Amino acid sequence: MKILIIGSKGFIGQHAVQYFKSQKEQVIGCDVATDYEDAEYIQIDATNSDYHFIFEQHAIDVCINCSGAASVALSLEFPLKDFSLNTLNVFKILEAIRTHQPRCKFINLSSAAVYGNPASLPIKEDFVLKPLSPYGIHKQQAEEICREFSTYYAIPTCSVRIFSAYGNGLKKQLFWDMYKKFSSGEFIELYGTGNESRDFIHIEDIVEALQLVIQNASFTGEQINLGNGEEYTIKFIADLFKKHLQTDKDIRFNNQVKPGDPLNWRADISKLKDMGYSSKISLDHGIRNYIQWIQGLN
Secondary structure (H helix, E strand, O other): OEEEEEOOOOHHHHHHHHHHHHOOOEEEEEEOOOOOOOOOEEEOOOOOOOOHHHHHHOOOOEEEEOOOOOOHHHHHHOHHHHHHHHHHHHHHHHHHHHHHOOOOEEEEEEEHHHOOOOOOOOEOOOOOOOOOOHHHHHHHHHHHHHHHHHHHHOOOEEEEEEOEEEOOOOOOHHHHHHHHHHOOOOEEEEOOOOOOEEOEEEHHHHHHHHHHHHHHOOOOOEEEEEOOOOOEEHHHHHHHHHHHHOOOOEEEEOOOOOOOOOOEOOEOOHHHHHOOOOOOOOHHHHHHHHHHHHHHHO
């Protein structure tokens, strides 16, 4: 099987390349960065991405779109850029697939941000979508584009809604910021009340879930939650960091909610479990390894 991973230099993309190569699949990476060493890598123009030449020159069985922006704050500040990366780019890729290789399976990496603050937990894929930010809206629009190409052009598409991803290599978002705060200052100040919650999924579990999606999804424009069906509060996470860092620093919450941030998340992963998914990385183990990885950077 030949797999094209667009956004192969990003956090999830890099891990996906490594995983599928370890599964003896033929993998082609694609991103905007320059890479003179990887013969199976395609560079695209960051300012005017065009995917037609890729699908003209290569027979692709599966295309996984790991590209795009992943910042709620930056989507509020630069909405046009976020739209271009997270929505327009998906249309461009699918148009190239429709034109040259309409049998190619397309997996779009979406986000739980499309849900916003759900009416109840756990969150099922058929819940009404109420995104709280341009980022969430643009991810929702990308899902609609996937449905469009599936419905009108019979392109096999699927969107996976990833909840709170983490793991070695991620140099942003909650865990990265939390480590940095524990490493400086007399106390730790975090947003919110501490009772906000997330459903965390380790990158190693994500890439294995992608393999299950390739093998088992219907590819009729459907959406699939990628999480663990477990809810952990931010206070619980901060206490885990405190334990593994062996520090006695005080943790304080400022009771301020960041614009665009939801309150509580827990995924219903029935669809994913029906495909054979089970988590292999516990949160405690994942955080311990993540801390060790960051410490190894210094």
